[in-house]
Amino acid sequence: MKFNEAQEQAIRHIDGPCLVLAGPGSGKTAVITDRTRYLIEEAGIHPANILVVTFTKAAAMEMQERFRTKMQGANVPCTFGTFHSIFFWILRRAYGYTGNQIVSEEEKRKILTELVQKMELEYEDEEEFIQNLIGEITLVKSEYMPIEHYYSTTCGEAEFRQLYQSYQERIQSEGKLDFDDMLVYTYELLKERPDICRQWQEKFQYILIDEFQDINHIQYEIVRMLSGDRKNLFVVGDDDQSIYRFRGARPEIMLGFTKDYPEAEVILLNVNYRSSREIVEGSLRMIANNTKRYDKEIRSEQPYVAPICIHELKSPAEEAQDIRKQIQIYHDRGIPYREMAVIFRTNMDPRRTVNALMEYNLPFRMRDHLPNCYEHWIAKQILAYIRIAIGSKERADYLQIWNRPKRYLRREWLPEGPVDLDRILEQVQDKAWAVEAIQKLNSDLNRLRKMAPFAAINYIRKGIGYDQYLEEYAKIRKMKTEELMDILDEIQSMAEPYRDYESWFLHIEEYGKELEEQRKQQVDFRKDQDAVTLSTMHSAKGLEYQVVFILQANEGITPYKKAVKPDEIEEERRMFYVAVTRAKTYLHIYVLKERYNKPLSPSRFVNEIRFDRSKLAVGETVRHRSFGEGTITYLDRKKIGIYFQKSGETRILSLEFVLEQGLLSC
Template sequence: MVSRKHTSPPQSPADRILDGLNDNQREAVTAIDGPLLIIAGPGSGKTRVITHRIAYLVRVVGITPYRIAAVTFTNKAAREMRQRLVPLLGQAAEQLTASTFHAFCANVLRREGERIGLDRDFVIYDDADQMALVKRALTELELDPKRFPPRSVLSGISAAKSELLGVEGLAHRSGSYWDEIVVRAYERYEDLLRQCSAVDFDDLLLKTYQLFERVPDVAQKYQERYVHFMIDEFQDTNVAQYAIARQLARHHLNICVVGDPDQSIYTWRNADIRNILSFQDDYPNAKLIALEENYRSTQTILDAARSLIASNTQRVEKDLWTRNGEGVPIVIAEGYNEEEEAQFVIREIQTLTRNHESVVGRKKSGPSLGDIAVMYRVNAQSRALEEACLRYGVPYQVVGGMKFYQRQEVKDVIAYLRLIANPDDDVSLARVINLPTRGIGQRTLDHLARTARDAGTSQFAIIKSLSDGSALDQDAVISPFTARAKTALIGFGNLIGSVAEERENLDLLDIIDAVLERSGYQRWLLDQERGEERMENIQEFRASARDYLHLGRTESLTAFLESVSLVADVDSMEDRADAITLITLHQAKGLEFPVVFMVGMEEGLLPHSRSVDDPTQLEEERRLCYVGVTRARERLYLLRAFRRGFRGMSGGSEPGTPSRFLLDIPQELLAAPTQPKRPSTRSQRSSVSRAGADSDSRPESAGKRQDAVRRTRLPTPPRSDNRERSFGTARSVRSTRAPNVPGQRPMR
């Protein structure tokens, strides 16, 4: 008798897309009509829901990918979204609009901006460019930058733009002398942007909103195109972003927003938590779905996070749970100062990377260095950590250090390219007009800026008029310049003009090479300190331009410069490099690590001293702590220092107070305290003995609230001679209590 193999019937497109999703995820994927609010807790698979929802719309409902837009907040997230869609949609995924909000708006303005007076080749000014322009505006207005700090003025301008306020709108809301100063600076700043044919980041949003409001046929074009509009990380949107989303969804009303009020941590960037909290007021028929099953962390970590955030009032209630088991207890530890705090981190890293068993029961050799992150509230905290890593030979990467595209030599070449694309860019001109030196002195530069301002034109237009006798008042233009200065300016103008004229006949790499050679910049750079190393950065920059060679010769330069302007800090982070990650809590948003150390858990640091007297800001500090806690998959360490020496804390003269957030975590979730370990060397012994003696003599006030916080004293890690990976011998300082047996929380 011949046996026949049983074959299962092929899955339908819907079954393939929904396979592996939990009930709430399925509901979110298949809810396709009308407004939808998805409250997605950390680690709940929201990116998977978004991508599978898009696939469902395309494969099951029959929506063309071209008619779907999905926006998020980093290029990395947008790239991940597109990559996940390729297995689900194949080549059709290329038709989808998946980008950051700013990139989406830049694309709209590049296509349609001329309808509201924008130059098609506008440049996008980054933070440094904006600061340069604000400083120039203050100088021209004769306002003292010490009395009116440019950074604060720029912050005021940015806040106004994010709330869709132009100069007149801000003037109507002005209620103080400072407001009047910001209004005056704002007006001059806008004039300078127009002269430079430039926009800043906030303009990308503001001008897109204005375009849709002022040119109805353009708004209608995009409203009809996008049948479905989705927003990831909705809690981080500002007024302008939400307004644009509402404009685009006006026709079909299929707006889906995904976010978590408990992770709203960017108010200082003008994010408005009210957007997500009031979504159902704006769309009364909106459906609400909560994603509560967590695929990232242990139940112990989730219970700590829930207890921590429960004190906040601006939130939507949810109950995170997981099938990952209870996991190991959370360790709260105290060091005498930030150096001892850092030493504890290194000791634990050495222990964990030598021998570790995953909390879900899978044997492995131990977490790699790339599995470990150390998180902190402010950048200044990285100093002690970096010194400890260097001292004990632990490789590390700092996220949020100098970005590649912010390096001096790279910025120089970018400035040349921006001038070629847009000669009116005064900020770029000021950067490279005398780089390498051309004998153009400061007096000449001052004359050039003043003449351009008086003529109401760009500085390059003045330079051009020196050589071609254009329609500008020649006497007014020529008289301020000596013959030598005039010759130098004309030479620079001819350099930029010649490459610009050849732009249509050169590809992007040829343009870069022409700039490096004709300007003399390459020869000059190689003669500088670390010249060869810096030239390698230029070659890396040149290599990054290859991705744009498939575009037209004119379009490639514009597209490349736009992409450079829109790169975010976290986008340049190496994926799981063989090094621990040092990162601020803000920058850690959206990331996850098997092992997380949170340092600086002290009043005045987390929560920050600027926030403790403001209930609204205090809630954001608690959300920031919540974000840090929920980055951890398996192990979580919360550390504080008895004394901390840098400005903003106690200055070393007064003992610190444990963060109130530590007291929010139930003690049953914490590891039992252990006795200090004896160091193995004399230097280590004296270090810990000194810390112990000091701790025994602490004033009574230093002990307030201490009993409520279990803690581990911090031994010094052994020093390694091999700075690459050899960590020497170290003993664990974790709890002697055995880890809980992995369990499973019942399904609800």
């Protein structure tokens, strides 16, 4: 493989700290593996003294395999591994830990579920609640933060601290540790035992780290200790692709590397070998709006191929059908399905696209678990109202609605067997407020019985007061109300085509079966199988496709509504940058005019990707996709005049059209 000048510079770096800024498609994996080879073959470093670290087991195995290929299959004793595998090795040598002492994710969920139930904490969805707790425990440990300084967003501070301490006491009493403890214990060991730290410094004299932008606080402190006085840290990453803050990743660590190591050599891999020029230039225009980043000039090795297509459509239904048609067109042109991807911000976004692909039997695979929104706790409560309205007497259904919204009705008034509201009324005759609440509930249920599904959900929301209940719940849980309302809007929009409950319930059953079938197919999915990929922005990182479709590029969706602070908006922009740079040749971005009958605005990121108008001025040189290079001779709000050297003529063009279609570049 022939390397460019910047790649060669990185490969030949030997001693001292080095920061390699490696953007999308810049060949960073090849640089890391060849630098490892160079250290051994050219610099005479013993392979046992080299450590190559990355973040996932799959990435470590791929890196090791590529290195072995470079070394022509020779068994060279370099160490390739994840942070967790390396740190567990250190702990195993120091304390004799075994694999049986590691708390699995399943075991962690089980322990936390038991503790939550014992504390009788209130929540609507147990699975979601436990998952949020797990995420917060990881954050506390990755920051090496005293528990009293952490403020939970999942439950009250006192409850979270009690849960955290009870969880730690439980696993420690069993002599176990979880994956996050591996970091904490390794940090404490190396800090408290300089003799052990020196042993590992002698072992790992040259440390190479991939995806450095994803490192967290405690991982960084450990590798700094391991590098010791030699400071042979070779770190490779892209600050513009740091998108895992919710897991503890801190992009500011990479941005501050040269402050920690002023003598560090900084190398920019400035060629993108993956994407077309339009995609590279558009993505750079957008990401340049982030203020906390390394400034980079990146060029594409690929020619101009096609403009970035920005589609402005009315609704998600139109979007889904357009994507389905585009996929068929590209496939008819000879592009395999596996070279196409649909990318979205959250896994609730692609439901209509999934339906459209299923309807036309187009093969696809999900990189993420696509949730069945009918299994969400909000859907369960809405469906319970409707089941009771059409005759259900199940206690489980009544428990779902009894105090949603708040009616101050006691659970013990519901019998273990079939529920009869008239009998309950007889039992509470001495409580006027309870009689009034039950009579109102009975009246509401009678009204629901005669309605179509869409109207029924609307009545539950507005007439019964379910929207207000969600607002109060969001306030207690420190959530944005819009998050819950979006789920409710989605459920209501799915019900709209159905005229009666029978047909809607049949759809719910069939939809669940189709999703389950998809999940089974994902288990058996082979990498070489020809299918369109559907992925969240987070899961798409590291992948590439000939054709990429980005769903719902609207304010409130991307950037997500929860992102308010400047740092949060910058992370959302990095996510969009990751999505855009997955495309090699063709990029389609979809903008909706409305969703759930509510107007939407285009995402600020879309406007940033479009040509930078501030660069347009009379006398400036531009390039038109069809007419070549030219000089601007006239410019107003609607039109642009360009003299083209090749044809020797001036053309007056629609400014809006050439910018929207990506026909101009500087």
